[in-house]
Amino acid sequence: xxxxxxxxxxxxxxxxxxxxxxxxGPMIAIYVLSFQGPQGGLTFxxxxxxxxxxxxxxxxxxxxxxxxxxxxxxxxxxxxMIVTVVLSVAAGMAFRRKFRAQSILFYSAIASLIVPSIIxxxxxxxxxxxxxxxxxxxxxxxxETSMGLLTSGxxxxxxxxxxxxxxxxxxxxxxxxxxxxxxxxxLGATPWQTFRHVVLPIIxxxxxxxxxxxxxxxxxxxxxxxxxxxxxNTLPLDLQGLTTTVTNPDIYALGTVxxxxxxxVITLALGTIHMLNKRQAAKGSDAGKGLV
Amino acid sequence: MDxxxxxxxxxxxxLARGPDTARAAKAARLSPSFISWLQAGPMMLVFLAxxxxxxxxxxxxxxxxxxxxxxxxxxxxxGYTDTFEGCIAQLPDLCxxxxxxxxxxxxxxxxxxxxxxxxxxxxxFLAFHVKSKTWQMGLSLLCTIPFWTSNVIRMIAWIPxxxxxxxxxxxxxxxxxxxxxxxxxxxxxxxxxxALVHLFTFFMVVPIFNSMIRIDKSLIEAAYDAGATGFQTxxxxxxxxxxxxxxxxxxxxxxxxxxxxxxxxxxxxxxxAAAGKIIETRVNALQFPAAAxxxxxxLAITFLIITMxxxxxxxxxxx
Numbered sequence: 001x002x003x004x005x006x007x008x009x010x011x012x013x014x015x016x017x018x019x020x021x022x023x024x025g026p027m028i029a030i031y032v033l034s035f036q037g038p039q040g041g042l043t044f045x046x047x048x049x050x051x052x053x054x055x056x057x058x059x060x061x062x063x064x065x066x067x068x069x070x071x072x073x074x075x076x077x078x079x080x081m082i083v084t085v086v087l088s089v090a091a092g093m094a095f096r097r098k099f100r101a102q103s104i105l106f107y108s109a110i111a112s113l114i115v116p117s118i119i120x121x122x123x124x125x126x127x128x129x130x131x132x133x134x135x136x137x138x139x140x141x142x143x144e145t146s147m148g149l150l151t152s153g154x155x156x157x158x159x160x161x162x163x164x165x166x167x168x169x170x171x172x173x174x175x176x177x178x179x180x181x182x183x184x185x186x187l188g189a190t191p192w193q194t195f196r197h198v199v200l201p202i203i204x205x206x207x208x209x210x211x212x213x214x215x216x217x218x219x220x221x222x223x224x225x226x227x228x229x230x231x232x233n234t235l236p237l238d239l240q241g242l243t244t245t246v247t248n249p250d251i252y253a254l255g256t257v258x259x260x261x262x263x264x265v266i267t268l269a270l271g272t273i274h275m276l277n278k279r280q281a282a283k284g285s286d287a288g289k290g291l292v
Numbered sequence: 293m294d295x296x297x298x299x300x301x302x303x304x305x306x307l308a309r310g311p312d313t314a315r316a317a318k319a320a321r322l323s324p325s326f327i328s329w330l331q332a333g334p335m336m337l338v339f340l341a342x343x344x345x346x347x348x349x350x351x352x353x354x355x356x357x358x359x360x361x362x363x364x365x366x367x368x369x370x371g372y373t374d375t376f377e378g379c380i381a382q383l384p385d386l387c388x389x390x391x392x393x394x395x396x397x398x399x400x401x402x403x404x405x406x407x408x409x410x411x412x413x414x415x416x417f418l419a420f421h422v423k424s425k426t427w428q429m430g431l432s433l434l435c436t437i438p439f440w441t442s443n444v445i446r447m448i449a450w451i452p453x454x455x456x457x458x459x460x461x462x463x464x465x466x467x468x469x470x471x472x473x474x475x476x477x478x479x480x481x482x483x484x485x486x487a488l489v490h491l492f493t494f495f496m497v498v499p500i501f502n503s504m505i506r507i508d509k510s511l512i513e514a515a516y517d518a519g520a521t522g523f524q525t526x527x528x529x530x531x532x533x534x535x536x537x538x539x540x541x542x543x544x545x546x547x548x549x550x551x552x553x554x555x556x557x558x559x560x561x562x563x564x565a566a567a568g569k570i571i572e573t574r575v576n577a578l579q580f581p582a583a584a585x586x587x588x589x590x591l592a593i594t595f596l597i598i599t600m601x602x603x604x605x606x607x608x609x610x611x
Contacts (some may be wrong), residue, residue, distance in 0.1 A: 005421075008522065012417040016431070019414050023438050027447035029459070033452055091335040099328035102337065105506045108339040114543060115347070116551020116594060119587045123346025126353050126580060128364070131426065155342030162335055172432045191327075210351045210441075220442040222554055227575055243558050257446035269435075 030260070034252035037189045053253035066238060066254065073235040074261075076149055076157065077219040084161040084214030089207060092169025093157075093195070106166075113163040117223030122157055124228040147230035149163035156228035157218045164217065172206045201280070205273040214220045216262055350591075354584035360460065363580055371585030374568075389570070393593070396567040399481065399551045403488045407545050408432070408538065410489070415537070416495075419513075421506035439494045447487050447558045452476040454486075463583070481563030487559040492548055497542035503537030525554075539601050541586025548603075550594050567593075 038046020057066055095102065112120070128147040134141045146152075180202070200207075201284040223238045229237065235258060242251045357368035378452065379387035386394065414435065422428045438446065453459045454477040461473035476482055515525040531538075552569030567590045574583035 006453070009421045012413060012421055016417045017412055018495075019410060020434060023435065026453055026490070027438065027441070029452050030445065030449045087335045087338065090331040094328045096330035097324060097328055099332065105332055105336050105339070108343060112315065112339060112343045114547040114598065115343075115357055115596075116547060116568065116590060118551050118553055118571050119350060120343060121347065122571060122583055122587050123350045123577065124342055125575075126349045126584065127346045129580070130349065133363075152342075155367050159343045162338060166335070170578055172317060172367070216440040220440070222443060223551075226554075226572070238556065239442065240558065243444065243448055244562065251347055253375050255442070255448060259441045259445060263437075264442055266437065287572060 007026060014020040027259070030252045031256050033207075035248055036252075037110045041091075046098075054257065056250055057253050057257060065103075066235070069233050069238045072149055072232060073219055076234065077154060077215045079154060080157045080161055080218035081214040083158060084165045085207060085211045087162060088165025088169050088210050089203075091166055092173060095166075095170065096173055109123045109163040109166045112159045116162070118226070121224045121227040124152050124156050132247045145230065147228070149232055150228060151230075153225060153229040153234075156224040157221055160221060160224055161214045161217050164213045168210050168213065172203050175198045176202070193215075205276045205280075206270050208273050208276070212266065215265055219262060219265070220258075228239060248291065293589060304394065304528075307585060330500065347591075350506035350584045350587050352586045353581055356581045356584075358579055358581045361572070368581070371579075371581035371583075374579075374582050375585050375589070388565075392570060395565060396550060398490070399484060399566065400546055403486050403492070403549050404545050406489045407493045407496045410493050411500055411541060412534075412538070414493075414497050415504055415534075417437070417463055418501055435494060435497055443491055443554065446491055448556060450487060450490075451478065454483055479559070479563065481560070481564065482565060484556050484559045487555050488552070491555065492545050492606060495544040497538040499544070500534055500537035503534045507533045532547055535604065541605050543598055546597055547594050550597070551590060569610070585596045 033046070034053055035049050035051065036046055036053060038048045039047045041286065089090045091105065095106075125147070126152070128145070132145050135146065145270070153282070176199075180198055181194050184198045218291070220236055221234070222240060225234050225237055233241070234255075239251070239258065240255055301568075312460070352369045353363065355367055355369065357364040357366045357370055375389055376387065379390060418428055418431055449460070455461070456473045456475070458477070460477060461470075464470045465473060496556060511529055511533070512525055515529045520528065550566045552573045553566060556564050556566045556569060567586070571583050571586045571590065573588060574580075
């Protein structure tokens with residue numbers, strides 16, 4: 001063992017610090033700027049300090065109905081989160097055994113992750129257009145569209161969140177000790193009891209991680225929503241629309257509000273994960289507690 | 293993972309299930325393969341309905357005809373001929389689509405090279421220099437958090453810094469280094485590359501860190517003991533062992549940048565042509581077959597790059 005730290009440590013530490021500053025610096029700048037005074041502009045220096053622009057968002061005087069977009073994004077994010085957690089955990093369990101079509105599912109997930117978003121989005125939009133045309137031609141001439149937040153939009157978001165969920169499940173089960181399940185089986189537990197009382201409590205912290213990924217990826221999703229969401233907009237789409245006409249700090253205020261939701265969700269999820277880990281450490285083992 | 297149980301099961305299925313035969317019989321009614329289908333089926337259906345079938349539709353529609361109002365389901369190569377219009381006549385000069393792809397590849401290469409450099413050293417620092425697990429977790433989380441916030445916000449965050457009256461320009465003017473604000477800082481290729489690096493270095497850090505953390509530290513000790521310098525250890529031990537992470541990170545960054553139209557749109561002031569932007573423009577003009585044809589071309593090129601990269605490393609083995 002060498003004494004002290006090598007010189008490369010300090011060089012790389014400075015490099016790392018510079019990277020973190022690069023990551024956070026610009027974001028902090030807009031969070032600060034969203035508290036401009038009523039006369040404030042898009043750049044520093046600050047022209048007074050106020051919550052004027054944030055309040056303006058909630059008054060809904062802007063060009064777009066941000067309140068409605070906010071609720072839509074929230075609803076979609078929560079549904080995506082639930083579906084992602086359920087489907088990822090189920091599929092993750094399936095991958096612990098060999099089954100046919102295993103590699104098809106695996107490669108679909110990987111492909112879905114790396115095929116450029118605009119192509120997935122365009123494909124979904126074409127698919128729904130063709131479905132619409134079929135419905136119009138054969139059943140109902142006045143049919144408008146089957147595209148929407150919870151049809152094409154939900155599907156588009158899931159093609160982005162499910163691969164992450166599946167990969168996290170792989171990571172979990174790489175570390176999972178199957179002897180715990182064997183022990184449960186030896187004690188007479190049914191497969192469902194084994195899952196409910198042994199597997200789930202152990203993997204729960206990571207499952208919450210999947211939920212966190214599901215919600216925040218959907219909440220901030222833009223490229224896949226762009227063609228596939230239908231007539232309505234999500235909050236990131238509205239935000240992107242604003243960037244072309246930006247003149248006021250209200251766009252920063254909107255950015256700050258969206259980030260605040262993201263950070264709240266991240267904090268809640270990490271807090272829960274931490275709590276569950278502590279609980280597991282405290283109650284997970286009954287070693288030394290005797291027979292009764 | 294061939295456990296003793298598997299061997300038992302092969303020898304005598306009933307023995308392995310244990311003495312509770314009633315329950316065993318009940319469980320046996322649902323065969324393992326049926327349970328697997330039940331578990332994996334829903335996710336497969338989502339990918340089928342919202343990824344695989346849409347991809348097939350992209351290919352089919354790329355060969356359809358169109359007019360100003362609608363899709364015409366009849367075979368036509370118009371989507372492709374419109375895309376490559378004038379390409380042969382203009383030779384040896386590049387036509388519009390050719391120029392666009394060259395520019396997209398150039399942006400892609402720049403972003404890849406920079407994110408690889410930053411990502412490698414950040415991951416190296418976290419994996420080899422940060423000794424305590426708690427610090428490692430904390431610092432990784434610090435890098436991860438910005439990834440969880442909106443990309444558009446992280447893009448517009450550069451406006452107050454790079455704009456005409458932004459911090460950088462006013463700082464440079466005040467210190468007397470320049471007389472007039474620099475115009476190329478924002479809404480330029482420079483700002484596009486900067487924003488892409490800012491957004492996606494994360495995708496490089498995570499996989500490289502993951503492969504580095506798995507490197508057996510005794511290999512590095514052995515290299516030192518055998519008299520290798522720090523640089524030799526890096527080139528002959530660490531880089532080869534971190535290669536899977538480097539390839540996976542590179543695939544992520546390259547596919548994202550190849551298909552990107554949002555960052556290039558916002559940070560390029562809607563002025564820079566790129567492969568993804570062509571598709572968006574065609575869709576906005578309701579020329580779906582042309583959009584689909586461009587999507588097929590983009591997909592083919594992306595697929596080519598990935599195939600080339602995955603020849604270097606077996607991705608499935610690394611996950």
